[in-house]
Amino acid sequence: MRTRSSIHLLSVLFATCALQVATNEDDSSCSFDLMKACRSSVSAVMKAVRVSEFGGVSVLKMKEDVIIPSPGPNEVLVRVHAAGVNPVETYIRSGKYPALPNLPYTPGNDAAGVVHSVGSKVSQFKKGDRVFTQLCTGAYAEFTTADQNSVFDLPERLSFAQGAALSIPYRTAYVALKRVQARASETVLIHGATGGVGIAAIQFARAYGMTVFGTGGSSQGLEMALQNGAHKVFNHKESGYLDLIREATNDDGVDVILEMLANVNLGEDLKLLKMDGRVAVIGNRGTVEINPRETMTKRLAIIGVGRFTDEEVKEAMAAVVGGIDQGWITPLVGKEYLLENVTEAHRDIIDGNARGKMVLLVP
The missing domain is CATH 3.40.50.720 (NAD(P)-binding Rossmann-like Domain)
Incomplete structure (x- = not known):
């Protein structure tokens, strides 16, 4: 997990420590205490696409200081390696969809990656498992959380990009x-x-x-x-x-x-x-x-076809998992984009340039 803390804050703390050491050589604990204070004051952050207002592709903003979410008791924290791009995400981004998320939000319904950590009540997944997920929002990011019932094993025969093409x-x-x-x-x-x-x-x-x-x-x-x-x-x-x-x-x-x-x-x-x-x-x-x-x-x-019921979603994902296990479900990945090129992906999917599933890669 990477941190992008305030470099200015670090500089100030280190400079303060150096000054204290220079003026009080007996206070050898200064450096250690200041370093501890610095680490505890800075939360782990990640890259993520954020939307603060509904509109065109210009509202998609890449941020590098988004707090990494902590999984709840029944949740899994996933290090995302690929996120699917779906037409519905462009409708939501533009504000032209019946159910809209609260602002600001991170778009994305489909993600695939590796389990980073799990909540206290999660028993079916562990750190290091390859998985794909179905989400309401949050896939366009380095990390995302998902309820354990919305997380599924991703077999080795499928890539992360293919995993991001499975849910929606x-x-x-x-x-x-x-x-x-x-x-x-x-x-x-x-x-x-x-x-x-x-x-x-x-x-x-x-x-x-x-x-x-x-x-x-x-x-x-x-x-x-x-x-x-x-x-x-x-x-x-x-x-x-x-x-x-x-x-x-x-x-x-x-x-x-x-x-x-x-x-x-x-x-x-x-x-x-x-x-x-x-x-x-x-x-x-x-x-x-x-x-x-x-x-x-x-x-x-x-x-x-829209506004799926919980029962429909449960049944559909059971069918998807069954098809994966039997080998006849193999997603076809089309054009791949880096996460920072999300605006291009949103333009392309609406322009009808999709051949296979469009995917954002999150290295």
């Missing part, structure tokens, strides 16, 4: 598929399959025995979707791609759509769904006009 993306994908009651043998279209949630959804849907279609905006992203299990992929930047999706289903349509950008695609989604189809709205950045008659004539359901 896989939890979201699992809950989305469950809320739309996705079933084996059905066809699912993942509309935005190349980001963190999209890749997670591909892996879950394949494990469930579904036929998986995915869309993306680049040849590299589409290739990644195929490598992670998608049966067919379509470039949503190309005109006519919706017709190609229909052709791939023999004009029957798809059973389920996981939608990452509803304000752009929801109207067309309703046309792509077959009878009794369901669309899960995972992402949205504005308003959209739809024809409700589409839902009436085909008995369609539009289901929001």
Whole structure:
């Protein structure tokens, strides 16, 4: 654990000690006592991203004097090595989210690292364990605390960057598929399959025995979707791609759509769904006009994915841990950024430049 105490304070104390030693040679305890006083007066601090007001990326401030939190009785203190970057964190930062943290705060929901210390009632983890966590806030920092029930073992086969890609993306994908009651043998279209949630959804849907279609905006992203299990992929930047999706289903349509950008695609989604189809709205950045008659004539359901219940989170993370143990969950890490480049990461994820999971590295 590193300390960045006030250098000025240290200088003053050492100078005072030297002066006292020079004027009173018998007081040999001076240096030791002053050093003890200095150490006890300075708390251990860390690097962390702090937000003191809601707004654009400029409100993300790197600080080097944030007090390292102490774990409560049921908490684990983690030395963070990687933190995931999620779209929801940009919504919270901008103040455009239903539930906002108290200011100031440290952003970040997903972290992976090594246990540094544990609370008095924690028995399942110990110092040195490799773990990943799910948090409300606090991942964009060198250290973070998490309730022991929100901390999970990270196997050696997965890197810290992959660990930081596990919580929000896989939890979201699992809950989305469950809320739309996705079933084996059905066809699912993942509309935005190349980001963190999209890749997670591909892996879950394949494990469930579904036929998986995915869309993306680049040849590299589409290739990644195929490598992670998608049966067919379509470039949503190309005109006519919706017709190609229909052709791939023999004009029957798809059973389920996981939608990452509803304000752009929801109207067309309703046309792509077959009878009794369901669309899960995972992402949205504005308003959209739809024809409700589409839902009436085909008995369609539009289901929001957000504000997870405690039971949903518990079930989802159990599924994630099970998939890790069985070897079919392997997060795909995209672009990596140093912690001090967090503003660039927040710009990129909103600009739609994600291929795989964006991650902040915390050396």
